[in-house]
Amino acid sequence: MKKVTLSIPLRDTEPVEVKGYEFTLPNGHQVVVHKSINGYGWSVSTKVKGLLMVYGKKTKKEAVQASIEISEKHVDGHYWNKLKEVN
Numbered sequence: 001m002k003k004v005t006l007s008i009p010l011r012d013t014e015p016v017e018v019k020g021y022e023f024t025l026p027n028g029h030q031v032v033v034h035k036s037i038n039g040y041g042w043s044v045s046t047k048v049k050g051l052l053m054v055y056g057k058k059t060k061k062e063a064v065q066a067s068i069e070i071s072e073k074h075v076d077g078h079y080w081n082k083l084k085e086v087n
Contacts, residue, residue, distance in 0.1 A: 006032045008050040015050070022047060023064065025071040033063050 001021035009015045020034025030047040036055055037043070042063035044054040053070060057063035 001033075004032055004047075006034065006045060006047065006050055008037065008045055008052075010037075018045075020045075021060075025068060027071045029071065031067055033060055033067070 001023045003019065004022045005017055005019050007015045007017050016037055018032075018034040018037065020032040022030060022032050024030050031044050031053060032047050033042060033044050035042060041056045041058050042054075042060045043052060043056070044063050044067040045052050054063050054066045057066060
């Protein structure tokens, strides 16, 4: 995993920059695992748009595993619509 800085868009405020680790999902999409913005655990966001994919996992490993499971179920890449299925 490569260390990167990601800009995450938030509603009604300026984007927030987070530091995390970039990796590629089995379907080829690039994502970043990082500490959750709210301070509760680990999250995974898409690299291109900074859209949240997984949040609130206790460990980085759990967050990565959850993102892999989502990517295997939803090969269309519309992860942000599926958050409730894993979290």
